[in-house]
Amino acid sequence: MKNSGSSKDFNCYRFIGNYQKHEMLDHTAAQVLLAIESGDSIRCVAQHLHTPYETVRQAVNRLEDAGYVTYDEGLSVVDEHVRDAARELVAASAGVSPPSIEEAYVIPQFGEWPFAFTRVDAVYVWTQGGYQVSRDPDDYPIFIAVREQDIDAWETFFAPFGLPTAFERQPSDEIDGRLQIVLEPRPSLDIEHVEGYPVIPRDETIEYMRENYAQFQSGLAMLDRMYEDLDLGVTYRETERAQT
Incomplete structure (x- = not known):
């Protein structure tokens, strides 16, 4: 035959x-x-x-x-x-x-194009899961930086997994499901790896945290304790938060 x-x-x-x-x-x-x-x-x-x-x-x-x-x-x-x-x-x-939150962090690694976790997810990666800003599991965006030239490919890639993509976080009532991928297009990527996760550089992550200091003060203090080469001059105690 x-x-x-x-x-x-x-x-x-x-x-x-x-x-x-x-x-x-x-x-x-x-x-x-x-x-x-x-x-x-x-x-x-x-x-x-x-x-x-x-x-x-x-x-x-x-x-x-x-x-x-x-x-x-x-x-x-x-x-x-x-x-x-x-x-x-x-x-x-x-x-x-539908993918779980944990699976959604792994799925981008099945793509054929470089990417790096950014924004709050970069903080999560660099603190090795130690700092996770309050996030609603029923309304959960994942932030990744990608090359501008790969935008169309990433949008096509995520679609079969039921993961909607956008360039800004979308209101939960405008998407299907609890997960969404927020793409951050860049001309090029500078990628580091922490415990298997591709992530934007630590210095860039710290800059983002400083720009949102009220939200990430305790995270900055955690990084300062984790990495001996840092001297961020940040102190934070739970009692300080209770008094604010």
Whole structure:
């Protein structure tokens, strides 16, 4: 019988068939496929996904057995078309069950373009989760800086995940769901990494916090304690807040 489909179609169908029929490639395995950058270690992928090492290791083993990844001085995906199929599966899953807040922080890493968390999310990253300004889980914007040239690509990327995008935070009654992605276009990006998260530089984050001092005074004090090379001259006690 003549095969009328392309090799890309065949690989995608093979991937989906294994996923659906044999359940050897679960949601975690699909995420691992998307998170792998050539040469990554299992620990590095686990950090990107903020998933326990053992969970990722078991997923990698299944992917190796299925022939989708190899491990030779680092992980690599055998066929990039399979990665496309994994992205479709993860997006389809989001259509059935909307992403959680935690998952929404991971999803941008499945894109093909650079980005960095910014504004309040940069504060969250640089304090390693220690400082989270009061945010309503039912009205939750996530702020990311992206290159101007990638705006259209990011808008298209987020749509299948049910994550609306805008350049400014939108009122909750104007969007579907509790999550939204606020894109901050920039001519270029200066990206650092903290615990697997891409983020704008620390100096820029501190500048943003100083511009919003009343909101981030305690966060600045936390950074001052966390990083020995800083001397921000900020002190903060809970009693001070109680008196204001």
